Amino acid sequence: MATTIELNKVEKRYGAHDVIRGIDLQIKPGAFTVFVGPSGCGKSTLLRMIAGLETISGGDLVIDGTRVNDVAASKRGIAMVFQSYALYPHMSVYKNLAFGLETAGYKRDEIDRRVRAAAETLQISDYLPRKPKALSGGQRQRVAIGRSIVRDPKIFLFDEPLSNLDAELRVQMRVEITKLHERLGNTMIYVTHDQVEAMTMADQIVVLRAGQVMQAGSPLELYNSPANQFVAGFIGSPKMNFVPVRIGDATGISLNGQRLDATRPLAGAIGDPLTLGIRPEHISINEGAGQSLGEAHVELVEHLGGSTVLHARPAFGSETLTVVLPGQQPCRNGDKVPLWIDPARCHFFTPDGQALRG
Amino acid sequence: MAAYDTMSKPDTRKQGAAGGWLAGAIRRNGAGYLFLAPWLIGFFCLTLGPALASLYLSFTNFDLLSAPEFIGAQNYVRMVTADPRFIASIRVTLVYVALSVPLKLAFALAVAMVLNRGMRGLPFYRAIFYLPSLLGTSVAIAVLWRQLFAADGLVNSLLAQIGIEGPSWISNPNYSLYTLVVLSVWQFGSPMIIFLAGLRQIPTDMYEAASLDGASPTRQFLRITLPLLSPVIFFNFVIQTIEAFKAFTPAFVISGGSGGPINSTLFYTLYLYQEAFSYFRMGYASALAWVLVVIIAIFTAFSFLTTKYWVHYDD
Numbered sequence: 144m145a146t147t148i149e150l151n152k153v154e155k156r157y158g159a160h161d162v163i164r165g166i167d168l169q170i171k172p173g174a175f176t177v178f179v180g181p182s183g184c185g186k187s188t189l190l191r192m193i194a195g196l197e198t199i200s201g202g203d204l205v206i207d208g209t210r211v212n213d214v215a216a217s218k219r220g221i222a223m224v225f226q227s228y229a230l231y232p233h234m235s236v237y238k239n240l241a242f243g244l245e246t247a248g249y250k251r252d253e254i255d256r257r258v259r260a261a262a263e264t265l266q267i268s269d270y271l272p273r274k275p276k277a278l279s280g281g282q283r284q285r286v287a288i289g290r291s292i293v294r295d296p297k298i299f300l301f302d303e304p305l306s307n308l309d310a311e312l313r314v315q316m317r318v319e320i321t322k323l324h325e326r327l328g329n330t331m332i333y334v335t336h337d338q339v340e341a342m343t344m345a346d347q348i349v350v351l352r353a354g355q356v357m358q359a360g361s362p363l364e365l366y367n368s369p370a371n372q373f374v375a376g377f378i379g380s381p382k383m384n385f386v387p388v389r390i391g392d393a394t395g396i397s398l399n400g401q402r403l404d405a406t407r408p409l410a411g412a413i414g415d416p417l418t419l420g421i422r423p424e425h426i427s428i429n430e431g432a433g434q435s436l437g438e439a440h441v442e443l444v445e446h447l448g449g450s451t452v453l454h455a456r457p458a459f460g461s462e463t464l465t466v467v468l469p470g471q472q473p474c475r476n477g478d479k480v481p482l483w484i485d486p487a488r489c490h491f492f493t494p495d496g497q498a499l500r501g
Numbered sequence: 502m503a504a505y506d507t508m509s510k511p512d513t514r515k516q517g518a519a520g521g522w523l524a525g526a527i528r529r530n531g532a533g534y535l536f537l538a539p540w541l542i543g544f545f546c547l548t549l550g551p552a553l554a555s556l557y558l559s560f561t562n563f564d565l566l567s568a569p570e571f572i573g574a575q576n577y578v579r580m581v582t583a584d585p586r587f588i589a590s591i592r593v594t595l596v597y598v599a600l601s602v603p604l605k606l607a608f609a610l611a612v613a614m615v616l617n618r619g620m621r622g623l624p625f626y627r628a629i630f631y632l633p634s635l636l637g638t639s640v641a642i643a644v645l646w647r648q649l650f651a652a653d654g655l656v657n658s659l660l661a662q663i664g665i666e667g668p669s670w671i672s673n674p675n676y677s678l679y680t681l682v683v684l685s686v687w688q689f690g691s692p693m694i695i696f697l698a699g700l701r702q703i704p705t706d707m708y709e710a711a712s713l714d715g716a717s718p719t720r721q722f723l724r725i726t727l728p729l730l731s732p733v734i735f736f737n738f739v740i741q742t743i744e745a746f747k748a749f750t751p752a753f754v755i756s757g758g759s760g761g762p763i764n765s766t767l768f769y770t771l772y773l774y775q776e777a778f779s780y781f782r783m784g785y786a787s788a789l790a791w792v793l794v795v796i797i798a799i800f801t802a803f804s805f806l807t808t809k810y811w812v813h814y815d816d
Contacts, residue, residue: 196709217715229706233728233813242724243714276815294714 145173146207146220146297146330148193154201155188155354162188164354165202170332170347175324178334179341179377180351186334187302189351193332194223194300206298222291223300226307228283230275236262236286237271243294261289264323281312288323299324301333305340317344338378342366350374372496375420381452381465383490384426386419396491399459403434404486407499417499420490423452423467427483428474436482439464444474457482559788564781576788587789589764590772593678597768598745601685606737609689613696614726627694634690643684643754647671650680671755674765681751681766692737699733700726731812739804746797749774769793 148170155163163185170176178186191197193204195216203210211219222243230239240258249257262268265285275283284304291299301320305313321344324331335341341348342362350357350365350373358370362378369375375383390409391397396417409417427433439455442463451472456463466482474480491499527534534541559576561569580587612630616623636642649655652669660667670680703726711721727734749770752760760767760775773793777786 216713223713225706225710227704227706229710231707232815246714246716246720
């Protein structure tokens with residue numbers, strides 16, 4: 144039976160410095176939740192508070208209906224995979240996996256059965272006699288995960304577990320952790336600053352900034368309906384283009400004199416400033432159902448094979464727009480290309496950064 | 502930079518005889534040898550030269566006034582067959598080493614672990630605890646120690662306050678050696694600083710992982726701290742043991758150079774000193790010195806041989 148986690152007005156203070164500011168959050172049983180945000184946003188601190196490695200200054204942490212603020216880390220039914228793996232260098236892989244079980248007083252046979260089962264699951268059976276120093280980064284990561292699996296915890300916590308791996312291995316481990324979650328079905332919380340990891344792995348993403356939740360929701364919810372400009376800019380790669388605009392009338396905005404239809408109500412008076420947000424992949428150079436943004440001067444072309452990225456300066460403003468085009472496009476630096484967008488794909492943000500919702 | 506340039510320049514010229522080769526080497530690396538010269542002169546004239554001379558003298562009868570007389574291995578034979586003070590000094594020194602080193606290391610580790618808990622004013626406490634090590638081997642501290650532990654010293658005055666009549670800690674042969682052990686333990690600062698540095702190298706997330714596994718502080722100490730600190734423990738153990746074998750000043754000052762009472766503080770080095778400078782038996786003293794070298798070498802080699810069983814190196 145997977146576990147529910149609730150955070151009610153959870154706070155963390157170091158002296159007068161607020162690190163976590165009244166976070167309310169509900170994590171459903173068996174969900175894979177990813178805390179994502181820039182460095183210093185408090186995501187690791189929040190994870191460590193859930194683990195019991197940091198005290199909670201205010202609010203309640205509730206696991207399966209029980210307030211656990213004052214429950215010792217080892218009694219919360221939690222296993223954690225650390226960024227540095229935290230493997231004991233003087234112990235063999237087998238001993239590393241067995242350490243927690245020995246501490247808990249399991250019998251030798253049971254320890255052996257569990258260690259070998261976890262090793263089988265993670266395909267590290269051949270490495271059981273080795274010391275961690277004789278393993279590659281990816282193998283160490285598997286051992287670290289194995290150490291958490293053997294104890295059969297209710298909740299798995301991952302603190303940036305892939306950040307020490309190279310790009311190829313990260314993708315591989317990302318898939319493996321996702322598969323592991325599907326197989327085990329436990330509640331998992333995963334911390335990363337990499338929004339691609341968040342998008343690809345999460346059932347629920349929690350975007351944090353300065354100790355506050357900016358938005359929580361499914362990856363596509365955050366991608367399609369960001370609650371604010373911060374989330375809009377953080378989720379998606381390359382990041383969303385932002386262009387300062389003004390309200391033209393009740394149904395359209397003015398882009399330096401050029402009118403653009405808005406598919407959602409625009410709150411405010413004519414002439415009030417707004418920020419238009421448009422994702423690079425939602426801009427086209429071919430006339431479609433969209434609206435023209437006029438021509439743009441291509442400053443740089445990046446041919447990625449599967450897609451082509453343009454950095455282009457539109458005629459209507461001084462902001463450089465990033466445009467992602469599907470496939471291989473015959474564009475070159477210095478070209479002039481027409482820009483087209485679908486108004487339904489546009490996002491509008493008020494001067495305080497909040498999204499205008501339809 | 503000139504030295505570097507001179508030394509790194511490849512030499513393509515052909516060298517003739519050995520003399521030519523030497524001249525070429527000096528010409529190529531002259532600046533480097535010049536920088537090395539102070540150390541080389543010190544090493545050959547003040548260390549290696551006297552050491553080799555003492556090795557020769559250990560096979561002689563030499564009283565400083567007349568020329569050394571070669572007597573073969575007689576000094577070494579006499580040591581083990583006809584010198585009860587040699588045996589006494591060995592016994593005293595071994596007891597001193599066996600007690601002072603473990604106690605000092607345990608005390609140093611305990612204090613280092615307390616200081617490693619991130620307390621306020623850590624630099625201040627670190628300096629305070631290190632201070633005895635700076636002063637500890639000085640004559641002044643040994644004199645102070647003698648005053649503290651004399652029959653009418655401060656320690657007995659304090660004991661008298663609670664109704665205990667203390668013995669003369671330094672003139673009673675039952676206690677005098679242990680007083681020196683306490684003095685040695687008091688100088689725990691140097692290993693403590695090294696332990697502290699070692700403790701700081703142990704990543705905190707290992708303790709966090711262990712605490713999530715439910716490991717008690719004792720289990721964390723036994724299963725994580727001690728193994729991960731073992732290279733540092735080994736280093737401190739070897740250094741402190743060698744230092745303990747070589748201990749001289751405290752025993753000399755506290756016993757007035759006699760090693761008494763009743764040879765109870767007759768450290769090996771003190772006995773060696775007496776033979777050399779009280780009785781002018783330089784040949785015999787040289788033999789004693791070389792026996793100490795051999796003892797320390799055997800101990801060190803044995804210590805290194807045991808490392809594979811208990812010292813865990815990360816790489």
